[in-house]
Amino acid sequence: MRDMIQNACILLTNFQLHSCLPKLMAETLLFSLAESLIGKLANRAVEEASSALGVYGELKQMKATMTLIKGVLLDAEQKMSQSSALSEWLRQIKHVFSDAEDIVDDFECEALRKHVVNTYGSCSRKVRRLFSSSNPLVYRLRMAHQIKDIRERLEKVAADRNLFGLQIIDQDTRVVRVREMTHSHVNPSNVIGREHDKQKIIKLLLHDVHHQSLSVVPIVGMGGLGKTTLAKLVFSDSSIQECFPLKMWVCVSNDFQLRNVLVNILNSAPNPTKEKFKNFDTEQLQNELRNKLQSQKFLLVLDDVWNEDRARWDELKDIIDVGVEGSKILVTTRSHSVAAMMRTKFSNSYLLECLSQEHSFSLFVKSAFEDGEENKHPELLEIGKEIVKKCGGLPLAVRTLGSSLFSRVDKKEWEFIRDNEIWNLRQNEKGILPALKLSYDQLPSYLKPCFASFSLFPEGTNIYGSWVTRMWGALGFLPPPKEHESMVDVGKQFLDELWSRSFLSDYIDFGGDCHFNLHDLVIDLSVYIAKGEFEIIYPRNLNISEFAQHLTLMDNNMPRRALLPTSLRTVYCPNGANTEAFLNTLVTKCKYLRVLNLYSSEFESLPRRIGKLKHLRYLSLSECENLKRLPDSVCKLQNLQTLKLGGCKRLEKLPKGIRNLINLRHLVITTRQADFPEKEIASLTSLESLYICCCDNVESLFEGIQLPNLKILNLSKCGGLKSVSFHAIKNLDVLMISKCGRLELSMGLGSQIPDSRFKLIFLDDLPQLVTLPQWLQGSLNTLHSLRISDSVNLEELPKWLSTMIHLKSLSIENCPKFLSLPDNMHHLQHLRIVGCPELCKRLQPEVGQDWHKISHIKQVTLLNQKKKTNFQKNTVKS
Known part of the structure; x- marks a missing residue:
């Protein structure tokens, strides 16, 4: 009898939860889309392209109407659960804004196309032919018709806003205060009770x-x-x-x-x-x-x-x-x-039982305050005790809510959390945790689309920051970077903010990249928030919402039995896509794709029509081991920001005209060709990161060229590589060299590279490495992290390393001949020594003869034998 009552209560709770909260949460992402779209309409390239087509006035009027709508979106977001009519109104806005974004992006594509033609067309008939547009008059009429349709739809929904009594709130005042990052899978000091x-x-x-x-x-x-x-x-x-x-x-x-x-x-x-x-x-x-x-x-x-x-x-x-x-x-x-x-x-x-009230409150205080700051706010502590009671002893609930209030001292904000009506709901086994929903509600609008994208990752996924931030950039979720920033820098700031709210687990910052996991309840919430717009499609469930824009397809043969919406922006195939019919459907039907990830697919080539995907910004063909050739039409994708060809071991050569990818920021290359097209790559002035892997036929790189804007260089498994001209890449922030056994690490330099500014150096599996090369001294005032692994002949680190006052993190793994650290490493905060048995003995706490060298360091890991302790997840395959 008791079980029957309990089951009935769970069913009732589930009904209450899903009827009281909005049925379609994707509308809550509208404010961020409106801000992004209005910003694009003010873009100079869009203004010039629209003026040339005679539709500038129409776009200007469209922008004014969008601004009116945007003003009431934040208030509508808070009230949408009270009215199905308001929810439907927001749904209409979502559709018209998405269509408007496609129009605006079309103008950006046109501006980029003209730039390529103007840059290379005068001396290359092939470029003019490659980028020739359709009939200009037809194009102008088509765009004018579409803009008129968008404007009329916008004006109608704008007029309807008066039906709901909405207040104008122009600014999203929710901000995120980021605390200091950590570098451990699970830090025992952060686990209470x-x-x-x-x-x-x-x-x-x-x-x-x-x-x-x-x-x-x-x-x-x-x-x-x-x-x-x-x-x-x-x-x-x-x-x-x-x-x-x-x-x-x-x-x-x-x-x-x-x-x-x-x-x-x-x-x-x-x-x-x-x-x-x-x-x-x-x-x-x-x-x-x-x-x-x-x-x-x-x-x-x-x-x-x-x-x-x-x-x-x-x-x-x-x-x-x-x-x-x-x-x-x-x-x-x-x-x-x-x-x-x-x-x-x-x-x-x-x-496992719930935390006690005492332990729950300790965890809450640790999450909500800097150490010692809680004593300055006794009134907030009393409210905090009441909030903790509502969390029911669940550490995840306590931590996320505490983090959402971090450094907030306004009593009203704390009372809003305590008195929120969502506490009247209860979590069922697969329901939404009220505390997490409250924490999500406190996110600033610009983070909400990023959070929603987590719904594309299956539970148990280990996510690399570089993949997810480049996806955000491709989808327009990130604002333009400021001067001296990259899009990856902006994305990393967003990840740091989400981590500070305790939405990310096991967050580890490598310097050049980071990775993290997502609690399954966090994924449950993201799925609920994004339902209808972001979806994972499993073989057992082929129902795809007609409004879906972002899909993860778990079955590589599934598209043959499922209808793909024409509005798709993202297609992610973690298990590959192995039918040509599917690929042909994508490039023919889904012309608004921004992200296409075909990891580990079995194609030998791509259709020429892929060049028609002019909105495409992210294309990953990583680990497509059968891929032999790419059509030159790939180089028509002038909007492309990321191109990943890593692990394409049969790829004979890169397509001709790669210099035309003027928007490219991230490039990963595996190819059999020996004549590396470095002069064409040097023409890619937007390129920020370059990964060259498994290119065994390449012997030298960067002779006679400059890559002044390149920030990250990764050279991996290039067995034939002998020399690299570092003068071409002295502006790098991150340098990673792995398994390049013939590379001359001194680079022919007798001393430091002047004005270099490396922040992270990673050297892996380099038997020729005995000590650090002299040129590294040029980064005296910038080097933050140094990681060396599996270099069996490394004997010492130079004494001048101790003069690098910004060096905070040092990791040496599996270097058995490495016996001693330099003296005076006073600025070091994180030290990891693994698989260096003799050195580990010398550094043993209190008793080791070199313990005094590291006793001041905050976080020390010493392991005599190299232990494999990775927590195996499904890794995002990008």
């Missing part, structure tokens, strides 16, 4: 019961309790590292297909041969895994398990149980049924 739980689970894992070869310990609890965080604390504990020579971590989520789980387990284990398991069949996978597990006691973490099919679990368990006594599987799950099914005969589930 879980030490007792940690010790209990460690005891369960270290205790061998009845000589079992394999036992399972499930951690069970509702979403937001911190099960994964607790598992990470256990996983990283020194006693666990000593007991289990082999540790593996796999995020399972909804994917319990045997083959996929086996691949992820193997990918999380040490892999000295760099084997790519994705090409193995299931029989090969299970043999490989059993061979790896047979020789040592292991700990396997299966994080976020939902599978309730006993047959699937038994099938996996039979493969894993290889008879090594004392091996353990640690499981995190929300489901008691899953825990009961998976646990072994003598093991019990560990039920």
Whole structure:
């Protein structure tokens, strides 16, 4: 009877939640779109192009009407849950604004096309032919007709705004205050109230019961309790590292297909041969895994398990149980049924409880205030205690709400959170956590589209910042960068802001890039916010909203059975897209695409018609190993900002005319050609980052050219590369060199490169590296991070390194000959030494002979042996 009542309450709660909140949340992203669009209409290139076509007056009037509508959008956003008519009005605005954005972007395309023709057309008949437009008169009439239609629709919805009694709010006053970043997967000092739980689970894992070869310990609890965080604390504990020579971590989520789980387990284990398991069949996978597990006691973490099919679990368990006594599987799950099914005969589930009020309040204060600042605001602390009570002991709820109030001292803002009506709702097992929804509501409007884009990533995805920020830039979610900034810098600021609100987990800043995870409840919220506009399409559910603009397609054959909306802006295929019919449909039907990610597809070539996608700004063909050629029409994509060809090992050469991609900012190249087109690349004045990988036939780079605007250079796996002219790239911020064994690292320079300004240097797997090259001294006042790994002949770091006063982070991994750090490294804040056994002995706390050199450093990691402790997720494949 009690279960029946409980189930009825959950159903009622779910109905209340989804009927009280708006049915379509995508309209809340309108204010940011309006701001972006009005800014574009004021763009000089748009004004010039529209004047040339005689429609400047129409656009000016359109801008004025949009400004009127924008003025009431923030008020409408707050009131939309009270009126279905208001929600419908916002839906109409969304459609007309999207159509208007396509028109404005068309003018930007026209301006870029003319710039290319004017730059290269006078001396190249081919360029004039490549970029020849359709009949100018027809184009002018078509644009004039479309603008007139947009203007009339805008005027109608603008007139309707008076029906709702909306107030004019021109400025979004919500701001984000960013706190200092951290550099750790899970910092124990940031986890409150879980030490007792940690010790209990460690005891369960270290205790061998009845000589079992394999036992399972499930951690069970509702979403937001911190099960994964607790598992990470256990996983990283020194006693666990000593007991289990082999540790593996796999995020399972909804994917319990045997083959996929086996691949992820193997990918999380040490892999000295760099084997790519994705090409193995299931029989090969299970043999490989059993061979790896047979020789040592292991700990396997299966994080976020939902599978309730006993047959699937038994099938996996039979493969894993290889008879090594004392091996353990640690499981995190929300489901008691899953825990009961998976646990072994003598093991019990560990039920994780909510935080106590005392611990919840401590976590809230730590999130909402700088250290010690809370004592200045006793009145806010009293309100905070009431807010904490409403969070029900869920750490995720406490942390996100505390973070949303960080450094805010206005009593009314705290009272607004405490008294909000959303607390009258309750979370069900897969519902929206009210505290997270409140934290989202407090985001400034410019961050909301970025947050909504997280709905494109399946649960358990490990996301790299460079991919997501370039996607945001391609979709127009980022404002234009300021002077001396790049679009990646702007995107990184947005990520920092979202991290400061506790929406991102395991945020690690590498200097040149960062990566993070998303809690599944955060993804649930983003899916709810973006429903109808951003969607993941699985094979079992082919229903695509007619208004969808951004799609992740999980089945590479799915498009043959699904209708693709013509309004699509984003198509992301993490598992590849392997039918030519699909690609032809995309380039023919979806002419407004901005982002096209065809990772690991099987095409040998692309259709020439891809050059028709004039709005395309992001094209990724990474790891398309069958790709042999690109049509020259790719170079008609003058709007393109990102082109990724990394891992295209059969690509014979780059297309002719790559210099025409005048808007290109990020370029990744793998090619077989030896005559590298560096002069054409030097013509790409917007280029900010260049990645050259697996180009074994290239012997020298950048002779006689300049790349003054390049900020990031990555040279990887170029086995034939011997020389690089660093005078061509002295304005770099980030330099990464990996697996280029023939490269002369001194670059022929006897001393430093004057005026260089490196901020991050990463040197990996370079047997020729004995000490740092002299030219690095030129970055005396700028170098922030230095990372060296797998360089077996590295013996020392030069004494002058201690004079680099801005060097905050130093990481040396798997360099066995490296024996000593320089003296006087007083400015260092983060030190990581892994796989350097002799040096680790000398640096042991209190007793090591060189301990005095590092005793002042805030964060120190010392590991004698290189331990693989990555928490295996599905990585965003860009």
